[in-house]
Amino acid sequence: MELCIIIPVKNEELTLTETLENIQQKLEGEIPFNILAVNDYSDDGTLELLKNLASVFRNLKCVSNEWEG
Numbered sequence: 001m002e003l004c005i006i007i008p009v010k011n012e013e014l015t016l017t018e019t020l021e022n023i024q025q026k027l028e029g030e031i032p033f034n035i036l037a038v039n040d041y042s043d044d045g046t047l048e049l050l051k052n053l054a055s056v057f058r059n060l061k062c063v064s065n066e067w068e069g
Helices: 016-027 046-056
Strands: 003-009 033-040 060-065
Touching: 003 016, 016 033, 016 046, 033 046, 046 060
Parallel strands: 003 033, 033 060
Antiparallel strands: none
16 A cells, blocks of 8 residues: 655745655655645746656656636
């Protein structure tokens, strides 16, 4: 069995890296897990940061809601 952690994010550019690093440190080697970060209309650098972090953390995937107005 694998744990899936879903994290909604909006304008989390300043806190996201630390959050993901903490999750990785706590769970690495304890249980198989993946993280799905759902970017919800961020208007800061959160989406770009998520893309960069996804290349660092192999178990991180991200999707992004885009405003359709």
